[in-house]
Amino acid sequence: MPDPVAQPSRPLPAGTPAPPFRLPSVEAAELPPGHPVPHDRWRSLEDLAGAPAVLVFYPADFTPVCGEELAIFSEILPELEALGARVLGISVDSVWCHRAYTDERNLRFPLLSDFHPKGETSRRYGCYREDAGVCERALFVLDRDGTVFWSSVSPMDENPGVDGVLEALERLGQQAREGSGPPQPRREPRGEGARP
Amino acid sequence: MTELRSPIGPDDHVAGPRDAPVQLVEYGDFECPSCGAAFPEVETVRRALEGRLAFAFRHFPLPQLHPHAALAAEAAEAAAAQGRFWEMHRLLFENQEALGPGALVSYAEALGLDVERFRTDLDERRHRQKVRRQFLDGARSGVNGTPTFFVNGQRHQGRFDADALLEALVGAPSERAP
Numbered sequence: 341m342p343d344p345v346a347q348p349s350r351p352l353p354a355g356t357p358a359p360p361f362r363l364p365s366v367e368a369a370e371l372p373p374g375h376p377v378p379h380d381r382w383r384s385l386e387d388l389a390g391a392p393a394v395l396v397f398y399p400a401d402f403t404p405v406c407g408e409e410l411a412i413f414s415e416i417l418p419e420l421e422a423l424g425a426r427v428l429g430i431s432v433d434s435v436w437c438h439r440a441y442t443d444e445r446n447l448r449f450p451l452l453s454d455f456h457p458k459g460e461t462s463r464r465y466g467c468y469r470e471d472a473g474v475c476e477r478a479l480f481v482l483d484r485d486g487t488v489f490w491s492s493v494s495p496m497d498e499n500p501g502v503d504g505v506l507e508a509l510e511r512l513g514q515q516a517r518e519g520s521g522p523p524q525p526r527r528e529p530r531g532e533g534a535r536p
Numbered sequence: 537m538t539e540l541r542s543p544i545g546p547d548d549h550v551a552g553p554r555d556a557p558v559q560l561v562e563y564g565d566f567e568c569p570s571c572g573a574a575f576p577e578v579e580t581v582r583r584a585l586e587g588r589l590a591f592a593f594r595h596f597p598l599p600q601l602h603p604h605a606a607l608a609a610e611a612a613e614a615a616a617a618q619g620r621f622w623e624m625h626r627l628l629f630e631n632q633e634a635l636g637p638g639a640l641v642s643y644a645e646a647l648g649l650d651v652e653r654f655r656t657d658l659d660e661r662r663h664r665q666k667v668r669r670q671f672l673d674g675a676r677s678g679v680n681g682t683p684t685f686f687v688n689g690q691r692h693q694g695r696f697d698a699d700a701l702l703e704a705l706v707g708a709p710s711e712r713a714p
Contacts, residue, residue: 415598499681502680
């Protein structure tokens with residue numbers, strides 16, 4: 341049996357290049373199973389280039405803590421977008437399940453499906469719970485160049501809230517302003533990202 | 537984060553003396569069943585610590601889960617604009633299943649408010665910004681659901697029945713001053 345309060349896995353730390361991914365989004369649910377998913381219904385790391393991103397990994401659609409966590413992220417989406425960020429939710433549920441969940445909860449950001457091969461993306465980000473076969477409850481803030489700027493993993497039964505993400509995005513914005521000036525400087529050598 | 541970023545201030549509705557030695561802040565949602573369950577518990581705590589407790593209620597509506605929560609919060613603020621926040625707060629928690637616009641107006645009538653003014657406040661969403669401000673402030677303090685309590689500025693973990701809250705606020709019964 342998976343232990344809900346077992347020591348969580350270690351998510352990729354700040355300064356790590358975000359591993360590439362390409363996952364079908366909830367928009368792909370309009371297609372029947374087996375139908376090829378058109379290009380515009382996938383989301384990939386490359387799509388996120390040029391702006392900060394928030395990846396919200398969570399264990400499962402239609403479960404209690406996840407519902408409240410995603411509701412808060414959805415409610416605070418305007419503020420996250422005002423900080424320049426795009427927000428994506430990721431779990432191992434199928435796109436059809438994501439569709440039902442998105443509609444029921446009026447979620448305002450896309451959910452991606454790490455369904456097949458199951459958990460491949462979550463594993464790359466160091467947040468797949470092998471014993472339970474679900475993602476950890478993990479948060480990542482990526483910078484505009486696709487480097488992990490901040491990450492955190494919470495116990496399965498604990499909703500992390502949005503304060504860590506807000507603070508990370510604000511620090512990221514501050515760094516960009518301080519270090520900015522045309523032309524935009526290239527990213528620092530990898531491994532020197534801000535520490536959480 | 538487990539610390540309350542904004543201590544009780546002029547923007548807050550406070551029951552009890554503002555400078556009371558014991559400070560309790562709740563982030564809540566009028567349509568949330570757990571907040572409804574917490575309401576009588578907090579009432580018990582308020583009675584037990586009368587004169588020694590400052591209790592502030594702040595809005596943390598989650599319309600994704602509770603479609604009437606945002607307008608109900610604004611209704612409480614509209615009542616507050618007429619000096620009747622706590623009476624409306626009670627009515628909303630006692631009638632959680634009926635928080636539609638018509639019901640809100642009927643509560644304003646029951647409290648003898650200036651109903652036209654109340655209705656205009658809601659129609660024009662005059663208190664929306666204040667509710668939003670409290671929500672954002674709560675999010676920054678790490679509020680991750682409702683109800684979330686802060687006891688003397690520290691987040692309260694675990695149960696929120698009257699006994700648990702009293703223990704967090706003033707210690708276990710054996711430790712309390714007579």
